[in-house]
Amino acid sequence: MKLVKIIFWALVIVVILLTAVLFLAGGNRAAAATNISSTTPSYYAWNDADGWLNFYGSQTVTVYGTRVTGYATSSIGDLSLDCSTTRNGNICGVSNYGICNGTSATHNTDGSCSGADASGNLSGYAWNDTVGWVSFCGGNNTSQCPGVVKYGVTVDANGNFNGYAWNDDVGWVSFNCANTSSCGTANYLVSTSWRSTSTVGYLTSYIIDAGAPATLNSIVWQGSCGLAGTNLGFQIAASNSTSGPWNYLGPSGTNADWYGAPCSQSQTGGISASCPAPGTPICVNPTFFNNFRYFRYQVMLQSNLLQDSTPKVNNIILNFSK
Numbered sequence: 001m002k003l004v005k006i007i008f009w010a011l012v013i014v015v016i017l018l019t020a021v022l023f024l025a026g027g028n029r030a031a032a033a034t035n036i037s038s039t040t041p042s043y044y045a046w047n048d049a050d051g052w053l054n055f056y057g058s059q060t061v062t063v064y065g066t067r068v069t070g071y072a073t074s075s076i077g078d079l080s081l082d083c084s085t086t087r088n089g090n091i092c093g094v095s096n097y098g099i100c101n102g103t104s105a106t107h108n109t110d111g112s113c114s115g116a117d118a119s120g121n122l123s124g125y126a127w128n129d130t131v132g133w134v135s136f137c138g139g140n141n142t143s144q145c146p147g148v149v150k151y152g153v154t155v156d157a158n159g160n161f162n163g164y165a166w167n168d169d170v171g172w173v174s175f176n177c178a179n180t181s182s183c184g185t186a187n188y189l190v191s192t193s194w195r196s197t198s199t200v201g202y203l204t205s206y207i208i209d210a211g212a213p214a215t216l217n218s219i220v221w222q223g224s225c226g227l228a229g230t231n232l233g234f235q236i237a238a239s240n241s242t243s244g245p246w247n248y249l250g251p252s253g254t255n256a257d258w259y260g261a262p263c264s265q266s267q268t269g270g271i272s273a274s275c276p277a278p279g280t281p282i283c284v285n286p287t288f289f290n291n292f293r294y295f296r297y298q299v300m301l302q303s304n305l306l307q308d309s310t311p312k313v314n315n316i317i318l319n320f321s322k
Contacts, residue, residue: 008086008318009120010090017190017237019228019256022166024071027081028126031166032057033057033104033183034055034058034060034061034062034064034070035062035063035186035192035193035194036055036056036061036062036063036190036191036192037056037159037190037191037193039054039191041187041188041189042188042189042190042191043056043057043190043191044188044190045072045100045161045173045174045175045188045190046173046174046177046186046188047074047167047170047173047174048133048170048171048172049169049170049171050074050075050076050183051074051075051169052074052075052188052283053072053073053074053075053079053094053173054072054074055072055190055211057072057073058070058071058072058078058083058087059072060085060227061081062148062194063101063155063192064101064194064307065101065116065118065194065196065305065306065307065308066083066101066102066105066112066113066116066118066306067082067098067099067100067101067105067107067111067112067113068081068098068100068114068310069082069084069085069098069111070082070085070124071085071187074128075269076128076130076131077128077129077130078114078128079126079127079128079134080097080126080127080128080130081098081099081126082097082098082107082288083095083096083097083098083107083109083111083127084098084110084111085111088107089193090111092109092110092111095107095127096109097124097125097126097133098107098111098113098124098125098126098129099120099122099123099124099125099126099136100113100115100116100122100123101113101116101117101119101120101121101122101125101155102116102117102118102119102121102124103119103121103123104117104124104131104316105117105123105124107301111269116159116306116307117306118196118305118306118307119133119155119196120155120156120157120196121154122136122152122153122154122155123136123137123152124136126165128167128300130157130169131168131169131170132167132168132169132175133167133168134150134165134166134167135163135165135166135167136152136153136165137152137301138154138168139150141193150165151164151165151166151172153165153175155192155194155196157195158191158195159191159192159193159195160176160189160190160191161175161176161189161190161191161192162175162178162179163175163179163320164179167230168237172275175189175190176188176189176190177189191203196305196314197304197305198229198230198231198237198302198303198305198307199303199307199310200300200301200302200303200305201310202298202299202300202301203299203300203301203313204296204297204298204299204300205296205297205298205299205316207242207267207295207296208294208295208296208297208318209293209294210292210295210320210322211293211296212291212293212322213240213291213292213293213320213322214287214291214292214293214320214321214322215286215290215292215316215320215322216236216284216286216289216292216295216319217283217286217319217320217321218263218282218319219234219236219259219281219282219284219285219316219317219318220274220279220280220282220283220316220317220319221234221254221278221279221282221299221313221315221316221317222278222279222280222313222314222315222317223258223278223311223312223313223314223315224278224312225275225277225278225311226275226303226304226309226310226311227304227308228274228303228304229274229302229303229305229306229309230275230302230304230309230310231260231272231273231275231300231301231302231311232259232260232275232276232299232300232301232302232311232313233250233257233258233259233260233271233276234247234250234259234260234284234287234299234300235248235249235250235258235259235260235297235298235299235300236248236284236288236295236296236297237249237254237295237296237297238288238292238294238295239292239293239294239295240292240293240294241294242294244307248296248297248298249288250269250271251266251268251269251270251271251284252294252296253285253288257271257273257282258300259271259282259283259284260272261278261279261282261283262276262277262280262281262282262283262284263281263282263283264280266283267283268284268285268286269282269285269289270285272307273313286291295318297316297317297318299313301313
């Protein structure tokens with residue numbers, strides 16, 4: 001058996017990817033450009049008393065896996081969705097409020113939301129200087145709503161807002177004409193490019209020369225998984241020419257899946273539903289990678305749903321036999 005240790009610039013790329021993931025996650029930072037649709041009428045909500053609320057015009061409203069930031073504009077002034085990203089800056093020290101992404105989340109004075117789950121079920125309170133608090137209640141968890149009539153605001157798998165928020169002075173704020181079956185006469189909704197899903201990045205190695213025809217048996221990676229909910233996997237390509245072809249294969253013998261199961265679970269390779277422990281050998285199917293001199297691999301790095309953590313790869317070790 002021969003161990004070939006490949007230490008290269010993957011760490012630099014992963015750090016760049018991780019930085020991008022963290023930037024998208026909406027941590028304790030200034031608001032980014034909006035991810036609300038710019039297509040009319042996919043950025044309007046409606047209130048019978050005050051008319052249209054424009055969620056795109058201020059270029060500040062942004063939906064994240066943890067919270068919603070920025071402010072919408074209307075005829076009665078801003079609807080501020082987060083105390084840390086108002087038109088006047090961070091006012092959380094004076095009034096702590098915000099919209100969190102998760103029914104059991106708590107808004108903190110630093111602008112973060114503890115207990116957010118990226119479910120698309122929005123909860124908490126927004127603020128307007130004219131009418132006061134606007135309650136988003138608890139998304140689908142309407143048991144949290146005050147009063148007899150239950151309500152909530154959600155973001156579905158297509159990025160469309162649904163449901164109602166409530167204000168004691170002006171009543172319902174509708175986020176989608178489908179709420180009232182009025183789309184034929186008054187077509188509107190608020191739509192975002194955010195989705196309740198993880199972010200995936202890929203790394204591809206340079207050509208690895210085994211020196212002679214060899215069989216690849218397993219992979220060991222060194223680094224860290226990050227927070228719960230992340231994943232990492234490998235696909236392998238083998239050739240007897242430096243020009244390829246490079247067909248990357250997973251456990252099924254196709255590019256549809258990724259090696260991640262430890263050798264203790266499968267000697268011929270399998271997938272893993274979560275990030276495999278660093279330092280643990282991951283077996284591959286040797287029949288796919290037998291009697292080849294040149295090898296390449298791809299690494300799939302998947303963030304958690306909140307998109308605030310991803311695996312970090314330091315080293316890759318390939319185990320060959322000749």
